[in-house]
Amino acid sequence: MEIFWLLPILNIAACFLTFFFARSVTKSKAHLWTVPVVGFSWLVALFAVGQIIVGHDVVNQSKEWFDFGAGSVRMGVHIDGFAVVMMVVVTSISLAMQVYSISYMRGEVRYVTYYAIIALFTSGMMILVTADNLFLAIFGWEIMGLCSYMLIGHYHEDVANSTAAIKAFLTTRTGDLGLLIGSIMCFWAVRTFDIEAINVAAVEGVFGGHLLEVAAIALCIGVIGKSAQFPLHTWLPDAMAGPTPVSSLIHAATMVVAGVYLVARMFPVFAEAFDIGQFGGIESVHLIALVGGVTALVGAFLALVQWDLKKVLAYSTISQLGYMIFGLGVGAWGAAVFHLFTHAFFKALLFLGSGSVIHAVHTQDMRDMGGLRKVMPRTYWTWIIGTLALCGVFPAAGFFSKDEILAGAWHNSYQWVWVLGLLGAFLTAFYMFRATHLTFHGDYRGHGHPHESDNWITGVLIALAIPSAVIGFIGLPGQLNLFDGWFEPHVVHEIVERYGLVNESLDTTTWVLAAVSLAVAAAGIILASMLFLPKWRDSWVPEGLHSGWTTRPPLSYARTFLERKLYLDSLYGTLTLWVRDSASRAMYWTNMHIVDRVIDLTGAASLQLGKGFYMFDQDGLDGFYNGLAAVTNRGGRELRRTQTGQVQQYAGVLFAAAAIFGIFFILVN
């Protein structure tokens, strides 16, 4: 664990080596520089998990970076169980997608640049999760934003892709502003950027009141932007313009969970600011739970009507990020982090699976797929595992993590959030099986001859399918739960103890809740199958309604509403235009009437002032100096007369003066 600080540096080094040397030396082997580095990081992270479980202390190493007078910024790492878990997520998914990309990106444009940016991105995420202060965390956060922008626009020959990249960048920047403001407020409140110190100050009440609330809201805006929460989620579906492995790493498993990570890392700040877990029922509404709950539901709704396979997954990611955020919002810290952990695996698996499909059929439109189960068996079975995990079907990973979040919401008296989450779970099962049926079942509707992907791709899929299937067992409720015991930071534990928050428990209610959510997921799966699995559908839906049953009122209204993405993009577009037009009109008016007036007045005042100075200069100063010169001149002319050149006259003056002095001294004495 002591060498963790080295890992981001190694990855940055890999980035630069790849960028500058791989180009000329081994163009098609750029991965040879980055894959070993991330593989090494992965081994270190796994080793560190072992060390945490046997009780390794928190590692805290830092040194001063620079001093700006009001305080100093340090550069350091804070490695606790949580950071190690995040490192495992980052390195695992990064390793998987880099290996996957060897095959997937072979022969693509900018292969070298692609690997260089991936390595830089990996180091950015590592910096974020290991940083011991907010300044360094923002540093990593922004590295990721930059890499996300560059990778979304990887195929920038198509204008739509670079537009999507700009949209993603600007939308997240909107949130980043909140993060920056929040961080600076934390700094002024606690006089340090140190995250641990800020948390401790929040726990002890030193940092509190309205300042804390406003700081938490500002930070929350940063989270909403980065983690694609409602209403700033609109960039994430467009970000699917990037290569599919990028979507799996950046827009599913790591970068978008940066916001969730921040909330979890600074949980005491948010818990104190929003009074998490202190009230029950409708009183308990607060920003994080509300944003998370709404996002979980909105993302799931929007996923219902997508025809693009990757966009289904993108909205699904938004929805699942909503689960994590409201999991934190209801105080189920361990469950939310656990869901972050499991989600990274199964969502990366689904994205890479969709990449495998897209590779085979050369389209992302599910209307041109179908029947791929027979030609792509490995992709199909790994996809099914990922889908079951996402739907929360026992014993796949998502069952444990999602149910713990829902159970946490119930136990901590957030029943309204539980209802939202349960509805989201139903929709999740529905849209995932809709996508599965459209893609893999029925008859092939596209052109050409799809074939199974090569061993690199399927190997990675299988490698990710195993944890997606079984990794839920490390978060079993009870004594064996790693996320409550070993990975929970000390300050978070204090908050949990203080407000009696329940992360998980093994009572009857939990069993009932688990049974309910299983039943809901099963209902979603069955309903989706009845509508989209051709064999089942044909048996009960009338012939004329096989396709297009959603195109008639009243369903068509809802469908249009969802297909237009709740009109948010239009709203933002109109809003932006309106703001731009009004702002420019207002600025024109201000310019003509206020700025110009001020400038005119300033000019006139300057002119008068200049005249005054001119008069003062001419009459005052020049007069004075001219007078001085005249006096000197006249004096010189007069004094000249005494200089006669007559030696005897001088001598007379001399003797007269001597006589006067003599008389003077005699009289004085």
Add this chain to the structure above:
Amino acid sequence: MTVNIFLILAAFLFSLGVYGVLARRNAVMLLLSVELMLNGVNIMLVVFGVMVGNLTGQVFALFVIAVAAAEVGVGLGLVLLMYRNKQHVNVDDADLMKG
């Protein structure tokens, strides 16, 4: 009483010199008058030296005599040059320094 006689002599000599310096027109006479003044002072130095009872006054007078000799040398040189240029030594005409 003896001292007063010498002092009166010295004052008389000095005054005579002052009168000469201020009144005479001839440059040579001017220099001569300066010598009279110096010697008046010399007498005073010697008298006061004897009065105090050491040799300081007399030694000082010797120095004055030496300096006076040098002064006369320079002064006569100037007079000689003046005569060569103007064929006379009238100081009233020597007013080149008039401002």
